[in-house]
Amino acid sequence: MALRDRLILNDSQWARMAPHIIGDERSRGTSGQDNRRFVEAVLWIVRTGAPWRDLPEAFGHWNSVFRRFSRWSTKGIWHRIFAAMAEDPDFEYLILDSTIVRAHQHAAGGKKGAADQALGRSRGGWSTKIHLAVRGLGCPVRIALTAGQRGDAPQAAALLGKDRPGFVLADTAYDADHFRAAIAEAGAIAVIPNNPSRATKLDLDEAVYEERHLVECCFSRLKHFRRVATRYEKTAQNYLAVVLLAATMLWLR
DSSP states (O other): OOGGGGOOOOHHHHHHHGGGOSSSTTSSSSOOSOHHHHHHHHHHHHHHOOOGGGSOGGGOOHHHHHHHHHHHHHHTHHHHHHHHHTOOOOOSEEEEEEEEEEEOGGGOOOTTOGGGTTOEEETTEEEEEEEEEEETTSOEEEEEEEETTOOSHHHHHHHHTTOOOSEEEOOGGGOOHHHHHHHHHTTOEEEOOOOTTOSSOOOOOHHHHGGGHHHHHHHHHHTTSHHHHEEOOSSHHHHHHHHHHHHHHHHHO
16 A cells, blocks of 8 residues: 555644644754655544554654654744644633543553653553643643543642633533632633532523533544544653554544
């Protein structure tokens, strides 16, 4: 099968990504060899979920591609590309949620230990939790990882960031006074169902809350990328890079 049959990016998508890539003719020193082929190689791995050793030879030697992928993760290049694609000021809603991803047995055993690699015990074994903030367009704008057993509310303020949406939507796991206060400080309206333990019940705009399905749809689309749906990476840094690249593709479609 020819290399062109394995490609994911079209010319217009690559044109949007290319200005945020390092190691091209604009950079001092040695330029990276064929940036587009390299990004396509990583996308092939992220999409198929295949082991790095099974990368088709047409993309280059698997170990060279993997080491370059890890270097870009360390330098924050994947995050920079994602952030550039997600710069869309047109939003009214910010929707928060999380999902638990099962970790493959090969993901355990990182040098710094499970506690430092967003791995933890939850129902079903080792897992990682992806925390997501999605704008009204249904695409992610902020992503964080924790161990699978961690709660949602402690991550909420970081997901809110400096955004100033009209409404912040989330499920009952986010019904905490400190988060509602952060939403109010941002000038937004909290659309969060009451936790059963809350003594004084607060109003909920049920019509707006129906838009929360957008974050569920976003998770579904992210998990079409098999290396997102199952965590194989030993380090949280590399797994986050995988999720960021998949999220970038959602903005490019």
